[in-house]
Amino acid sequence: xxxxxxxxxxxxxxxxxxxxxxxxxxxxxxxxxxxxxxxxxxxxxxxxxxxxxxxxxxxxxxxxxxxxxxxxxxxxxxxxxxxxxxxxxxxxxxxxxxxxxxxxxxxxxxxxxxxxxxxxxxxxxxxxxxxxxxxxxxxxxxxxxxxxxxxxxxxxxxxxxxxxxxxxxxxxxxxxxxxxxxxxxxxxxxxxxxxxxxxxxxxxxxxxxxxxxxxxxxxxxxxxxxxxxxxxxxxxxxxxxxxxxxxxxxxxxxxxxxxxxxxxxxxxxxxxxxxxxxxxxxxxxxxxxxxxxxxxxxxxxxxxx
Amino acid sequence: xxxxxxxxxxxxxxxxxxxxxxxxxxxxxxxxxxxxxxxxxxxxxxxxxxxxxxxxxxxxxxxxxxxxxxxxxxxxxxxxxxxxxxxxxxxxxxxxxxxxxxxxxxxxxxxxxxxxxxxxxxxxxxxxxxxxxxxxxxxxxxxxxxxxxxxxxxxxxxxxxxxxxxxxxxxxxxxxxxxxxxxxxxxxxxxxxxxxxxxxxxxxxxxxxxxxxxxxxxxxxxxxxxxxxxxxxxxxxxxxxxxxxxxxxxxxxxxxxxxxxxxxxxxxxxxxxxxxxxxxxxxxxxxxxxxxxxxxxxxxxxxxx
Numbered sequence: 001x002x003x004x005x006x007x008x009x010x011x012x013x014x015x016x017x018x019x020x021x022x023x024x025x026x027x028x029x030x031x032x033x034x035x036x037x038x039x040x041x042x043x044x045x046x047x048x049x050x051x052x053x054x055x056x057x058x059x060x061x062x063x064x065x066x067x068x069x070x071x072x073x074x075x076x077x078x079x080x081x082x083x084x085x086x087x088x089x090x091x092x093x094x095x096x097x098x099x100x101x102x103x104x105x106x107x108x109x110x111x112x113x114x115x116x117x118x119x120x121x122x123x124x125x126x127x128x129x130x131x132x133x134x135x136x137x138x139x140x141x142x143x144x145x146x147x148x149x150x151x152x153x154x155x156x157x158x159x160x161x162x163x164x165x166x167x168x169x170x171x172x173x174x175x176x177x178x179x180x181x182x183x184x185x186x187x188x189x190x191x192x193x194x195x196x197x198x199x200x201x202x203x204x205x206x207x208x209x210x211x212x213x214x215x216x217x218x219x220x221x222x223x224x225x226x227x228x229x230x231x232x233x234x235x236x237x238x239x240x241x242x243x244x245x246x247x248x249x250x251x252x253x254x255x256x257x258x259x260x261x262x263x264x265x266x267x268x269x270x271x272x273x274x275x276x277x278x279x280x281x282x283x284x285x286x287x288x289x290x291x292x293x294x295x296x297x298x299x300x301x302x303x304x305x
Numbered sequence: 306x307x308x309x310x311x312x313x314x315x316x317x318x319x320x321x322x323x324x325x326x327x328x329x330x331x332x333x334x335x336x337x338x339x340x341x342x343x344x345x346x347x348x349x350x351x352x353x354x355x356x357x358x359x360x361x362x363x364x365x366x367x368x369x370x371x372x373x374x375x376x377x378x379x380x381x382x383x384x385x386x387x388x389x390x391x392x393x394x395x396x397x398x399x400x401x402x403x404x405x406x407x408x409x410x411x412x413x414x415x416x417x418x419x420x421x422x423x424x425x426x427x428x429x430x431x432x433x434x435x436x437x438x439x440x441x442x443x444x445x446x447x448x449x450x451x452x453x454x455x456x457x458x459x460x461x462x463x464x465x466x467x468x469x470x471x472x473x474x475x476x477x478x479x480x481x482x483x484x485x486x487x488x489x490x491x492x493x494x495x496x497x498x499x500x501x502x503x504x505x506x507x508x509x510x511x512x513x514x515x516x517x518x519x520x521x522x523x524x525x526x527x528x529x530x531x532x533x534x535x536x537x538x539x540x541x542x543x544x545x546x547x548x549x550x551x552x553x554x555x556x557x558x559x560x561x562x563x564x565x566x567x568x569x570x571x572x573x574x575x576x577x578x579x580x581x582x583x584x585x586x587x588x589x590x591x592x593x594x595x596x597x598x599x600x601x602x603x604x605x606x607x608x609x610x
Binding site: 183 | 322344391392486487488489507519520522523527528529530548551552561562564565566591596602603605607609610
C-alpha cells in the first residue's frame with residue numbers, strides 16, 4: 001500500500017557537541033519518506049529550489065520514492081540553521097530561510113489522488129486542509145503540527161484536525177493544544193477535536209500512544225552515541241505510518257508495533273547527520289533492533305508478591 | 306527478610322497546583338519504610354525532635370516498622386518547605402530547617418546489625434559509610450544520594466560507593482556523578498565506581514535499570530491526577546528494595562520486577578499528599594497496578610515486516 005506525504009524539504013546546517021555539517025539534506029518530508037520507504041511505497045509532495053542537487057534526488061529514487069509531486073520553484077531551497085547543547089534534546093534555531101517554501105502550494109498529482117494513506121507533515125494547517133480536498137477517501141490521515149501553528153492558527157488547525165485520524169506531536173505541543181498540563185487529560189481533549197489516535201513523542205524519553213481503548217508507553221532506544229537528533233520525530237512518523245500502511249490494519253496490537261518501528265527508525269536517524277544512517281540501513285538491522293526493543297522492555301508477570 | 310533503612314524523617318510544607326498542606330509527615334525514611342513494608346519487614350534508623358506527634362509513630366507501627374533505631378533528640382524535627390509549578394516535575398525548595406537532623410549520627414541498634422538488606426537513603430556520604438561499619442555482611446546494600454553531595458563531598462561519596470551494590474539516583478545526578486551527558490556511558494562509569502546495578506529515575510518519564518548484562522527501561526505509570534510528587538523517588542526505592550528483599554534473589558528477571566513494583570508504589574504516592582495514599586493502600590491494589598503495567602508496556606514480536 002502506498003503513502004502520500006506532504007511536507008518540507010530543506011538544507012540543514014547543524015552543530016552538535018559531536019560535530020557540525022553545512023547544507024545537508026533535511027526537512028520533514030525527506031526524513032519521513034526515507035524511513036517509510038522501508039515499509040511501503042511513498043509518494044512525496046514538496047517543493048525544492050533551483051539549487052537542489054541531483055544527488056539528493058538520486059537518494060530519494062534509490063528508496064523508490066515517487067517524485068512526481070516534487071515541485072521545483074524559482075529561487076533557493078528552504079534553509080534551517082540550528083545548534084544543540086550537551087543535552088541534545090532541543091534544537092536552538094539560529095536561522096530560518098523559508099525561500100521557495102514560503103509560497104508552497106501543495107498540488108497533488110492525479111496519480112497520487114487514490115493513495116490509501118496520507119501523512120500531513122508539519123506545514124500551515126490551511127495547506128494541510130487543502131491537501132485533504134484533493135485526495136479521495138484515504139484509509140487514514142495522520143498529521144503533525146507544531147507550537148507555532150497552535151499559537152498563530154488555532155482555528156484553522158482545529159478545522160484540519162477534524163479531518164485527521166492520527167495526530168503525531170510532541171508532549172509540549174499536546175499540552176499546549178489541549179490547554180491541559182496532564183497528558184492523559186490532554187489526550188482526551190485532543191481526541192474530542194478529531195483524531196481518535198494520538199501519538200505523543202517525548203524525545204529521549206520515548207513515546208506514548210493514546211487510543212480510545214488504552215494507553216501504551218514505550219521508552220526510546222538507548223543510544224551510546226547520539227550524533228544529531230534532527231529529523232528524529234519525522235523519522236519516527238515515517239516508521240510508524242510506513243508500518244501501518246504495510247500491515248493494512250489499525251488495531252491495538254498493530255498500532256503498538258508501529259510505535260516500536262517508529263522508535264527503531266528514529267534511533268537510527270540519530271546515529272549520524274542528515275539521512276546518512278537511514279540511507280544505508282537494511283531491513284535485517286531494523287528487525288534486529290525491534291527484537292532488542294522487546295528485550296529492553298520485557299518483564300514478567302509476578303507470582304512472588 | 307528484613308531491611309535496614311537509614312535516612313530522614315521530616316515535616317513537609319508543600320504547595321502544588323492542586324492544593325497545599327502544612328507540616329505533613331515526610332522524609333526519605335518515611336516514604337521508603339512505608340512503601341517497603343508492603344513487601345518486607347523494615348527496621349528504621351532516623352532522628353525526630355520532641356515535637357514529633359504520637360500519631361505518626363502509630364502510622365509507622367501500623368505498617369510493622371521497627372522503631373528501635375528511631376532516636377528522639379532535643380529540639381525540632383527536620384522541616385522542608387517547597388512549591389511545585391504546573392509541570393510538577395521539580396520541587397522548588399523555599400526553606401530547609403535541618404533542626405535535629407543537622408547533628409544526626411546514625412546508631413544501628415544491636416538487633417538490627419544482622420539485617421540482610423540495607424538502604425542508605427540520601428544523607429551525608431560520611432554517615433552512610435559509618436552505617437556500613439556497623440552492619441554485619443548484608444546480602445546487598447542499596448544507596449541514594451543527591452547533587453549536593455556529588456558537588457560538596459565527592460571523595461567521601463566515592464568511598465561509600467565502593468561499598469554499595471545498587472545505586473538508585475535520578476538521571477541528572479547520574480550524569481553529574483559520571484561527568485558524562487550520555488546515560489549509557491554514565492552508567493558504565495558509575496559501575497566502575499562500585500555499584501554493579503544502577504537504577505536511574507526520570508520522574509514522570511520512568512526508570513532505567515543498568516546491570517552488567519543489559520538495560521531495562523520502564524515508563525512511569527500514567528496518572529490522571531498527580532497531587533504531590535514529594536517522596537516519589539524514596540517510595541520507588543521502598544517498593545524496589547522491598548520486593549528484592551521479599552524475593553531473596555538478585556537476578557535479571559527479579560530486578561526488572563522490582564523496578565515495576567517500585568514504579569507502582571511511586572505512582573500511588575503521587576495520588577495524595579504525604580503518606581496518605583500509601584497508608585491506606587492494599588496488596589490487591591498493588592498487584593492490580595502491576596498487571597496494568599504489563600498492559601501499558603506490552604507489544605508483540607512482529608511477523609509482518
